[in-house]
Amino acid sequence: MLSDLLQDVLDEGLQLLGEHLVLVLSSILIAAAIAIPLGVAVAGSARWRGVALGIANIGQTIPSLALFGFLIPIPFIGGIGQHTAIIALVVYALLPILRNTVTGILGVDPAVRDSAIAMGMTRGQILRMVELPLAAPTIISGLRIATVTTVGTATIAAAIGAGGLGVFIFRGIASVDKVQILAGAVPAALLALGADGALGWLERRWAAR
Amino acid sequence: MSVVEFRGAGFAIGGRAILNNLTLTIDEGETLVLLGRSGSGKTTALRLINGMILPTSGKVLVGGTATSQQDLVRLRRSIGYVIQESGLFPHFTVERNIGLVPGLEGWEAARIKTRVDDLLDRISLPAKDFAARLPRELSGGQRQRVGVARALAADPKILLFDEPFGALDPVTRLDLQREFLRLRAEFRKTSVFVTHDVQEAMKLATRIALLHEGTLVFNGPPDEFRRSTHPEARAFLDVLNEARPHE
Numbered sequence: 001m002l003s004d005l006l007q008d009v010l011d012e013g014l015q016l017l018g019e020h021l022v023l024v025l026s027s028i029l030i031a032a033a034i035a036i037p038l039g040v041a042v043a044g045s046a047r048w049r050g051v052a053l054g055i056a057n058i059g060q061t062i063p064s065l066a067l068f069g070f071l072i073p074i075p076f077i078g079g080i081g082q083h084t085a086i087i088a089l090v091v092y093a094l095l096p097i098l099r100n101t102v103t104g105i106l107g108v109d110p111a112v113r114d115s116a117i118a119m120g121m122t123r124g125q126i127l128r129m130v131e132l133p134l135a136a137p138t139i140i141s142g143l144r145i146a147t148v149t150t151v152g153t154a155t156i157a158a159a160i161g162a163g164g165l166g167v168f169i170f171r172g173i174a175s176v177d178k179v180q181i182l183a184g185a186v187p188a189a190l191l192a193l194g195a196d197g198a199l200g201w202l203e204r205r206w207a208a209r
Numbered sequence: 210m211s212v213v214e215f216r217g218a219g220f221a222i223g224g225r226a227i228l229n230n231l232t233l234t235i236d237e238g239e240t241l242v243l244l245g246r247s248g249s250g251k252t253t254a255l256r257l258i259n260g261m262i263l264p265t266s267g268k269v270l271v272g273g274t275a276t277s278q279q280d281l282v283r284l285r286r287s288i289g290y291v292i293q294e295s296g297l298f299p300h301f302t303v304e305r306n307i308g309l310v311p312g313l314e315g316w317e318a319a320r321i322k323t324r325v326d327d328l329l330d331r332i333s334l335p336a337k338d339f340a341a342r343l344p345r346e347l348s349g350g351q352r353q354r355v356g357v358a359r360a361l362a363a364d365p366k367i368l369l370f371d372e373p374f375g376a377l378d379p380v381t382r383l384d385l386q387r388e389f390l391r392l393r394a395e396f397r398k399t400s401v402f403v404t405h406d407v408q409e410a411m412k413l414a415t416r417i418a419l420l421h422e423g424t425l426v427f428n429g430p431p432d433e434f435r436r437s438t439h440p441e442a443r444a445f446l447d448v449l450n451e452a453r454p455h456e
Contacts, residue, residue, distance in 0.1 A: 115296030118261060119310055119359075120286030133300050209300060 009183070017187055019163035023082065023154040024191075027089035028147050035094050036139065039101025040127065049102055056098050059091040064153050067091065068160045085154070085162030092153055093146040100142025104135025137207040144199035151192040155184065165191075212237050212367060212399045213258055217267030220253050227253045229423045230267065237366075240393060240400040242414035244407065244445065250423040251403045255369050258401060259288040271367070286310055289360030289368040289398075293375045296356065297344040303329070303355050304340040310363040328358040331395070332388070350381035354388065361396060370402040374409070386412055407445040411435075419445070 035056075042048040062070070067088045071078045078084055108131050116126045132139075158166030168184030171177070211234040220228040228250040235241045243251035256262045257269045260281040268275045276284060290296075297306045307328055308321040316324075326336040332354040344352055353373055360368055370389075374382045386409060393400065404410055410417055410431070417434045419427035421441040427434060434442060 109299075111292065111294060111296050112298060114261075115290070115292060115298070118259060118285055118290040118292075118296070120282050120284075120313060122282055125313070130298060 013168070013183060013187070016163060016165050016167050016184070017191075019082070020151075020154055020165045020188070020191065023085055023089060023157055023162060023164050024147065024150050024195075027086050027093055027150050027154070028143065030086070031090045031093035031097055031146060032143060034090070035097035035142075036101050039098045039139075040105060040132075043102045043105035053095075053099060053102065056095040060095045062091075064088065064092065064156050065159060068156065072160060080161040082157075082162045084160055085157035085164075089150050089154060089157070093150050096145040096149070097139070097142040100138045100145075101135065104138030104142075105131055107138060108134045137203050140199060140203040140206060144196060144203060147195045147199060148192045151188060151195060155188050210237050211235060212272065213401070214270040215254070215257070215267070216270065218254075218257060218264040218269050219266035220250075220257065220262060221265045226423055228257075228420075231425055232267075233418055233425060233428060235399060235401060237399055238397055239415045240402060240413055241416050241418055242402045242404060242410040243418050243420060244404060244410045244414075245420035246405060248422075249420040251405075251420050252371055253423075254418075254420065255371055255401055255403050258367070259290060259369060260284050286314060286363060287365055287367075289363075289365040290371070291353070291356045291360045291369070291373045292371045293373060294349075294352070297352055297359070299344050301343075302340065303334070303342050303344070303347070304336075306344070306355060307359045307362050309359065314363055316363075324362060325358075328361060331392070332358050334358075348381075349377050350385060353377065353385055357389075357392065361392075361398075366399060368398045368400045370400065372403050372405070375404070375406075382409075389413060407449045411449065 038052055042052045059067075068085065071084045071088055072080065077087055112130060112134070113126065116130045121129065154162075154164050155166035155169055157164055158170050165184040165188045168180050169188075172180030172182075172184065213235040215231040215233040218228065218231045219226060231250075231254060233241075233254075243254055245251045253262065257264055257276065258271060260276045260279065263269075263277050268277070270276070271279070271284060271288075298309075301309070304322075304325050307325045308316075311321045311324060325340065329336040329339055334351060334354055339347070339351070339355075344355070347355065356373065374385050377385065390413065402410075402413055404413075411434070414431050416430055417427065418425055419434070419437075419439070419442055426439050427437050427442050429437075435446065437443070437446070
């Protein structure tokens with residue numbers, strides 16, 4: 001009887017952990033796919049850099065629960081469920097990735113960039129062979145910050161029916177059940193620490209190359 | 210036969226002239242030293258040769274064709290370029306740095322390896338000890354040697370040197386100047402060398418072009434430069450005389 005109950009809790013926990021991972025990974029992948037190319041494109045122009053960072057900054061200043069609320073009534077992209085949550089998490093993850101991509105590209109020694117041009121590299125070759133590898137530790141640092149933040153913010157996504165570890169937390173708060181709250185909060189915290197450690201290791205490895 | 214020709218070439222930024230109406234030819238096999246004070250336009254003149262910048266007036270011809278009419282990527286790959294602090298890619302090994310332009314030009318890996326090993330031997334940095342090192346694992350002088358090897362890698366007709374030894378200590382600098390002369394005798398490349406050091410200019414040049422505030426004020430061999438009466442040339446010669454040991 002007890003073992004059946006434990007098995008049910010474990011099954012639900014694994015399912016919610018899976019949903020949480022889907023929320024985090026898809027949000028980070030989409031945000032990276034937008035923010036890294038955008039950062040590369042705007043890095044060279046002070047004006048466009050300001051516009052892009054300004055817009056990303058506005059997205060991040062909106063409180064997370066309010067952003068979920070704003071998105072729900074919007075046709076096509078809104079509604080209750082996972083896709084609305086992913087859109088909100090992408091908006092949140094954009095700024096650190098964009099900012100670090102811009103910082104990383106601008107941080108490349110101008111003499112090295114000049115040398116690459118003088119060697120006869122094309123714009124694409126300079127980006128692929130020089131700028132992105134040298135900016136990579138800074139970009140990975142942005143991904144790390146975005147991932148850790150998204151793991152935490154994704155727990156609030158349960159409020160709009162997106163699932164994830166936040167389901168345990170909200171249910172625990174509603175029923176004043178500390179065990180349920182911890183069943184959501186502890187794995188979320190461990191997930192954040194794990195992501196921080198793994199991406200921090202990758203960042204250090206790349207920087208040491 | 211002239212390899213590079215400046216025909217009334219000028220360069221200005223925001224209405225401010227950096228280089229005025231430069232007319233100058235550089236012949237095959239010679240080492241032209243562009244001498245001048247900081248801001249005299251010598252680096253601008255150098256960068257006009259490999260199309261890093263294009264003239265805002267007049268023309269610069271390389272191999273008989275104006276740089277403005279050339280494919281700049283191809284032009285730059287055909288000209289070796291060495292800058293202060295070498296400009297080596299910090300994330301590339303010595304081998305990858307030297308083999309870069311041959312790689313961009315589509316050479317086969319085995320040919321690149323042979324070329325890199327040969328060049329490393331010629332600059333007294335044996336491949337077995339240095340090929341796998343990163344630039345940060347080299348001394349300043351070794352980095353400059355690798356910079357020279359990289360410039361020579363694709364066997365360019367022209368080599369450009371933008372104050373390559375400016376950041377080195379005097380002993381290493383002298384050592385590399387001797388190495389430059391040795392390599393010049395060995396490779397017989399047309400070289401354009403920028404410096405503000407008159408001693409270096411007198412030692413390395415087959416011809417000196419003195420620039421003053423963006424204008425060419427002297428153009429001739431070092432022994433003629435020594436007899437020049439132009440005030441700017443005299444100012445540099447005073448430096449040379451002051452630097453001479455007391456006899």
